[in-house]
Amino acid sequence: MIPLMLDLTGRRVLIFGGGDVGARKAAHFSHEAEVTVFSRSFSPNLDGLTIRRQEGDLSALSDEALRDLLSGAFLAVAATPDPELNDRIGRLCAEAGVLFNNAAGVPGDVIIPSVVRGNRFLVAVSTYGRSPAVSRYLRMRLEADYADxxxxxxxxxxxxxxxxxxxxxxxxxxxxxxxxxxxxxxxxxxxxxxxxxxxxxxxxxxxx
Missing domain, CATH: 1.10.12 (Lyase 2-enoyl-coa Hydratase; Chain  A, domain 2)
Incomplete structure (x- = not known):
């Protein structure tokens, strides 16, 4: 994988799953992209984020209905607790040419890193999904050791x-x-x- 920093202003990002994992993913993108969270229920952690909520049962949707949801999306994140459903969304993203991040299941083509953000800098840390704890540890060390x-x-x-x-x-x-x-x-x-x-x-x- 190659690290890039992208301007997502005006880009459409879909988050499938409105639980705590989906809320973390939505928070990552909501300050810049146009984020829609599709889910049967929504975590309180989504409150206060600049997002659009769309209520529905993903498992009941046909492939055609999911393709309609993906139309015009730049990136999609599958953050449901069902790896099979996440993988299905990933396959449809690949067909549609939509970038994809998978929170549980077959890895997609996008990794969402742990981020240290200042007013004048941005540092992204990733362990390729192998150890979120190490990514978090590195982020916390950077925040503590380079406060200036x-x-x-x-x-x-x-x-x-x-x-x-x-x-x-x-x-x-x-x-x-x-x-x-x-x-x-x-x-x-x-x-x-x-x-x-x-x-x-x-x-x-x-x-x-």
């Missing part, structure tokens, strides 16, 4: 154009930016006082 990352990215954004004005050699600019990133005192300062960290970076690395 958003501010560091902001600092680098500000420093880069300053360096372009004063340092003509690209390799030297890269070295300075890496030194700022590796400076433990600046990293500590970023967690509490951005202005102080910025001043330290300028004094140490631009006025040296």
């Amino acid at each position: 990352l958003d501010r560091m990215i902001k600092l680098q954004e500000e420093i880069r154009p300053m360096l372009r004005e004063t340092e003509p050699v690209q390799a030297e600019r890269s070295r300075i930016l890496w030194a700022i990133l590796s400076d433990g005192e600046i990293r500590v300062a970023l967690t509490a006082d951005y202005a102080r960290a910025r001043a330290m970076a300028i004094e140490r690395y631009l006025h040296a």
Whole structure:
């Protein structure tokens, strides 16, 4: 598999199954895509999400009815507790050219990763479905160990154009930016006082 980051604005995503698993999948997409959750019942975890609910019994639908539901979809997620039903949805997705993620059953062609998201960065972690616990552990470690990352990215954004004005050699600019990133005192300062960290970076690395 090849990791990609896709803009799903305006894309239609279908979630089959409205339980807790379906709710997690819906939460992953609802901030950007147009999400419809199809299910007989709906988890309270779906409350507050920007989604459309469509009530119905998936197991009672014919293949033709499922194809109609898939029409116009960019991606579908099978999140029912029935692996056979999920696999059936996956086969229909393959026929229709719809990307497919399977929560239980034969793996689809899309893996939904564990995500660490900041205002200026996005990190996706996957164990190819082999260990969701490890994916969650890595996500939690990244969130805890790099709490200053958003501010560091902001600092680098500000420093880069300053360096372009004063340092003509690209390799030297890269070295300075890496030194700022590796400076433990600046990293500590970023967690509490951005202005102080910025001043330290300028004094140490631009006025040296």
